[in-house]
Amino acid sequence: xxxxxxxxxxxxxxxxxxxxxxxxxxxxxxxxxxxxxxxxxxxxxxxxxxxxxxxxxxxxxxxxxxxxxxxxxxxxxxxxxxxxxxxxxxxxxxxxxxxxxxxxxxxxxxxxxxxxxxxxxxxxxxxxxxxxxxxxxxxxxxxxxxxxxxxxxxxxxxxxxxxxxxxxxxxxxxxxxxxxxxxxxxxxxxxxxxxxxxxxxxxxxxxxxxxxxxxxxxxxxxxxxxxxxxxxxxxxxxxxxxxxxxxxxxxxxxxxxxxxxxxxxx
Numbered sequence: 001x002x003x004x005x006x007x008x009x010x011x012x013x014x015x016x017x018x019x020x021x022x023x024x025x026x027x028x029x030x031x032x033x034x035x036x037x038x039x040x041x042x043x044x045x046x047x048x049x050x051x052x053x054x055x056x057x058x059x060x061x062x063x064x065x066x067x068x069x070x071x072x073x074x075x076x077x078x079x080x081x082x083x084x085x086x087x088x089x090x091x092x093x094x095x096x097x098x099x100x101x102x103x104x105x106x107x108x109x110x111x112x113x114x115x116x117x118x119x120x121x122x123x124x125x126x127x128x129x130x131x132x133x134x135x136x137x138x139x140x141x142x143x144x145x146x147x148x149x150x151x152x153x154x155x156x157x158x159x160x161x162x163x164x165x166x167x168x169x170x171x172x173x174x175x176x177x178x179x180x181x182x183x184x185x186x187x188x189x190x191x192x193x194x195x196x197x198x199x200x201x202x203x204x205x206x207x208x209x210x211x212x213x214x215x216x217x218x219x220x221x222x223x224x225x226x227x228x229x230x231x232x233x234x235x236x237x238x239x240x241x242x243x244x245x246x247x248x249x250x251x252x253x254x255x256x257x258x259x260x261x262x263x264x265x266x
Contacts, residue, residue: 045097052266070115
């Protein structure tokens with residue numbers, strides 16, 4: 001297990017051989033995403049994407065109060081229009097960095113996940129929350145719109161009408177309702193944190209084929225929204241990247257020998 005820091009407010013920790021945890025580590029500001037923090041998130045994601053030994057990434061927070069409260073509005077308030085325009089690519093790179101992670105990504109939501117904070121969670125494949133979680137996209141209440149993927153990712157998760165209601169009202173959703181609406185996929189057991197539950201889920205996922213996990217994610221992401229025939233072609237292309245791999249050979253051998261698989265190193 002090791003730790004690598006990216007700037008002042010982002011770090012990556014390893015858990016076992018194949019799970020990485022990307023930690024938002026600006027607790028004094030409830031992980032409000034400044035320009036510097038956005039650059040750090042993007043850099044950490046780029047490093048993770050290039051690391052073939054990572055099978056699952058967990059996105060978590062060191063704050064006791066919040067997963068992430070979104071953009072750093074104090075910084076935003078100090079920017080001129082021109083400066084805000086120049087800052088935009090850095091913000092986008094942070095969200096797309098999480099979205100483009102090639103391995104499964106699990107968000108561990110504790111406390112507030114608002115605006116860009118919720119969008120970072122939406123960029124993950126699965127969202128685990130605990131009883132403290134409060135989620136929402138309140139951007140229209142401060143004169144902007146969700147700009148970290150929220151208008152596109154939320155409808156894909158909960159449907160167009162439900163996403164519209166949540167965006168237009170800017171309301172905050174507590175954990176039990178978030179589970180009912182499909183905003184999150186799992187609630188941590190009573191007394192357990194989202195981080196603990198997310199790491200346990202990640203370990204379970206990471207026991208599977210590293211090559212298979214990345215190929216399955218690619219097929220799920222690229223095939224979404226395509227017509228059935230085109231989607232099946234995407235799936236077939238992903239299948240071919242796994243079918244002739246060492247992981248497939250080891251998986252079949254382990255099944256026949258009734259033992260846990262020992263996945264080849266990448």
